[in-house]
Amino acid sequence: MSLLELKGVKVHFPVKKGIFFDRVVGHVYAVDGISLSVEAGQTYGLVGESGCGKTTLGRAVLRLNDITEGEVVFDGTDLASLPEEEMRRQRQRLQMVFQDPLGSLNPRQNIESILSEGMAAHGIGANQDERREKIKEILAKVGLPTNALARYPHEFSGGQRQRIGIARALVLEPDVIICDEPVSALDVSIQAQVLNLLEEIQDSMGLTYVVIAHDLAVVRHISDVIGVMYLGSLVEEAPSDLLYAEPKHPYTKALMSAVPVPDPEVEDNRERILLTGDLPSPANPPSGCRFHTRCPWKQDTLCATDRPELKDLGDGHRVACHYATEIAEGRLRRSGESVPATLPGPPSLTHEMHEMHEREEQEEQEERAVDTAQKVQKGQKGPGSGASGGDEPAPAREG
Amino acid sequence: MALLSVDELSITFTRRGQRDAKAVSGVSFDIDPGQVVGLVGESGCGKSVTSLALMGLLPDKGVRIGGTADYDGTDLLSLSKNRMRDMRGTQLAMIFQDPLSSLNPVVPIGVQVTEILKRHRGMKGEAARKEAADLLDRVGIPDPTRRLKEYPHQLSGGMRQRALIAMAVACAPRMLIADEPTTALDVTIQAQILELLKELVDQEGTGLLMITHDLGVVAGLCDKVNVLYAGRVVESAERRPLFAAPTHPYSHGLLGSIPRLDAPRGEKLNPIRGSINDNIEWADGCAFAPRCDYYTMECLTGTPQLTEPLTAGHQVRCVNPVVEGSTPNDDGDAGRAESAGEDAVGDARDGKSADIEKADTTEASS
Structure with missing residues (x-):
């Protein structure tokens, strides 16, 4: 059985208006029906762009946000329905490491006080001396000197502060740590130190992680299973290596192709899938598939009308896309892609429809090309006049 | 001939009663037209200060700037304030990291873009507005005439950065300085913006000084790379040799500490300690x-x-x-x-x- 299981979790924030009577005029659908399970000892990576609801989901597991609907089953108990005091006690086993290491540490408390507060609240250690011993042990584990105890958060560098945040979670001996963007505020060299530290303590203490991050490379590095989120729902879930080798959802494909790789050989030769436009507002999500407004593989049927469910394609690969198999088999091409010499796959109705769609698309593109040409001409007029304008100040410079 | 040639640039911050802080010392590099030169380093290595010095945006007091920055026969570092003001926009322009705080929140986008056209190209009224709409269109902002009337907070992050780029290229400068232009953006939006910058450089032959901490961005965009550490260039090379064989231990360490998307799971990182x-x-x-x-x-x-x-x-x-x-x-x-x-x-x-x-x-x- 999984250690942590989410079943149809929804977190909706009401949007209120009015001066005297707060009328609820709508909802922000931050998390909209997510089901996933995390095995003990595993690292589950949640990845997505800002505004996709990944942080809200992480906070919802700890009930730092109210859960609108759904169950969070942790070790057999449903956290969503627990009374507040029971939930508080459960938090000893479920800890969180926050994104902003300075903002999440009280500037007026010294490190000993920060680290022992949680222990006292959960009744760990009979007295402060015992707690201090335990804290010293953990500090050594996260690579901080013992003389840190009497110091204050501002005396530490960013990387050291994040280590304090990790130590604060560790002193309670939790089973699960939810890491919300644990390294995004840090420089790359420090990032690597903290990532290695997280892996070391996982091995030595048998922890289960849920790592929330926007950086796909970081998530892939540390996770066993990755869930990709888009606008409040999970669009794809797979074991780390499988997701990288065969991304099936169009959004995952685009996300992967957009992550820069520090290698010019790779960068020059890889195919980029550029998405158009921005993330739609979670207060007014698109109908059907949430991604259809930006999807390069969008089809005329289903995409705009029916919301795709997560389908299991085997090997723990779950994808929420109506046309995932067709895209994987190369039967659908994305708009703007060059037409291959031989068309793969047998022609089918969808295929013909797709061809029609493609033809329209091509015509549209030609139109666009003409437009761009005009635009470029216009653009050149700009720089042309700019150049003459640029030449004028030149004598002034000499003068 | 190089468009901009920076020679032995040094920047020292001074404060009475305190030791001088050397932010940058002995930094030299050249940028040719149509070339992208990268300044890479972690926070505090002096990369942003370098760009501010080149744009003449450092305060007068408390800073000592040495060396030269030769732009077309003029030393940017010794220009008077007024002359520098004429240079900015028409000759050199800058794209800042945080698009929200670099735009005036209480002034519509349109006014902010036309301001530059009025100041540097002497355009007025309708003509300026039309040109502004064309500019927004060129950087890929849909429905530009409506966007011109909107305020910065009504635009998304990517759109704001596009507006900033539109403002930077409004007078077709020959030299662009981009200070972490995509750091505040999501990866899919980052890919769009980088593509746009590439287009600008290829089509207009603009020289681009790209300041970033992200070696992935450098690998895809820059022709030449300068790695900065503690205010000095520690390694300078063409893009391919640098990534193929990083020779300074710092560059070597940096590349070793980045988790790569295409590396197998479980591969240990080698952080710099x-x-x-x-x-x-x-x-x-x-x-x-x-x-x-x-x-x-x-x-x-x-x-x-x-x-x-x-x-x-x-x-x-x-x-x-x-x-x-x-x-x-x-x-x-x-x-x-x-x-x-x-x-x-x-x-x-x-x-x-x-x-x-x-x-x-x-x-x-x-």
């Missing part, structure tokens, strides 16, 4: 020595010079560069502190470890 607070003064030796895996006693005999140890055009500031076959001297921190007990590193280390108090806030805020 310590933090930027562990540096020693360049005057005493190599500033990177206390964090370096390849450090020898030779590293403490004064400032190392930029040399070309392997191939022409690949400059490295290191006496003991990483070449094929060299191994890190992994004697651990304790051994190192002992062996270096009497010299500068030992002193600097003791001094530093005694004042974590001064753990600088710049790194924290990064």
Whole structure:
């Protein structure tokens, strides 16, 4: 059985208006029906762009946000329905490491006080001396000197502060740590130190992680299973290596192709899938598939009308896309892609429809090309006049 | 001929009663038309300060700037304020990191874009508005006439950055400085913006100085790369040789600490140890020595010079560069502190470890 299981979790924030009577005029659908399970000892990576609801989901597991609907089953108990005091006690086993290491540490408390507060609240250690011993042990584990105890958060560098945040979670001996963007505020060299530290303590203490991050490379590095989120729902879930080798959802494909790789050989030769436009507002999500407004593989049927469910394609690969198999088999091409010499796959109705769609698309593109040409001409007029304008100040410079 | 040629740029912040802080020293690089030159480094290495100095945006008091920045026969660093104002926009323009705080929140986008057209190109009224709409259209903002009337908060992050780029290219400058233009953006939006910058450089032959901490962005965009550490260029090379064989231990370490998307799961990262607070003064030796895996006693005999140890055009500031076959001297921190007990590193280390108090806030805020 999984250690942590989410079943149809929804977190909706009401949007209120009015001066005297707060009328609820709508909802922000931050998390909209997510089901996933995390095995003990595993690292589950949640990845997505800002505004996709990944942080809200992480906070919802700890009930730092109210859960609108759904169950969070942790070790057999449903956290969503627990009374507040029971939930508080459960938090000893479920800890969180926050994104902003300075903002999440009280500037007026010294490190000993920060680290022992949680222990006292959960009744760990009979007295402060015992707690201090335990804290010293953990500090050594996260690579901080013992003389840190009497110091204050501002005396530490960013990387050291994040280590304090990790130590604060560790002193309670939790089973699960939810890491919300644990390294995004840090420089790359420090990032690597903290990532290695997280892996070391996982091995030595048998922890289960849920790592929330926007950086796909970081998530892939540390996770066993990755869930990709888009606008409040999970669009794809797979074991780390499988997701990288065969991304099936169009959004995952685009996300992967957009992550820069520090290698010019790779960068020059890889195919980029550029998405158009921005993330739609979670207060007014698109109908059907949430991604259809930006999807390069969008089809005329289903995409705009029916919301795709997560389908299991085997090997723990779950994808929420109506046309995932067709895209994987190369039967659908994305708009703007060059037409291959031989068309793969047998022609089918969808295929013909797709061809029609493609033809329209091509015509549209030609139109666009003409437009761009005009635009470029216009653009050149700009720089042309700019150049003459640029030449004028030149004598002034000499003068 | 180079469009912009920076020679021995040094920037020192001074404050009465305190020691001078050398932010940048001896930085030199050239940018040709249509070339993208990268300045890479972690927070606090002096990359942003360099760009501000070139744009003449540093305050008059409390800063000492040395060296020259030759742009088309003019030294940018010695220009008067008024002359610099004429240069900005028409000759050089800058794209800032944070698009929200670089736009005026209470002025519509349209006014902010036309302001530049009015100031530098003498355009007025309807003509300026039309040109502004064309500019927004060129950088890929849909429905530009409506967007012109909107305020910055009504635009998304990517759109704001596009508006900033539109403002920067409004007068077709020959030189663009982009200071972390995509750091605040999501990866899919980052890919869009980088594509746009590439187009601008290719079509207009603009020179681009790209300042970033992201080696992935550099790998895809820059022609030449300068790696900065503690205010000095430690390695300078064409893009491909640099990534194929990073020769300075710092560049080597940086590349080793980045989790790569295409690396197999479970591959260990090789972080650079310590933090930027562990540096020693360049005057005493190599500033990177206390964090370096390849450090020898030779590293403490004064400032190392930029040399070309392997191939022409690949400059490295290191006496003991990483070449094929060299191994890190992994004697651990304790051994190192002992062996270096009497010299500068030992002193600097003791001094530093005694004042974590001064753990600088710049790194924290990064």
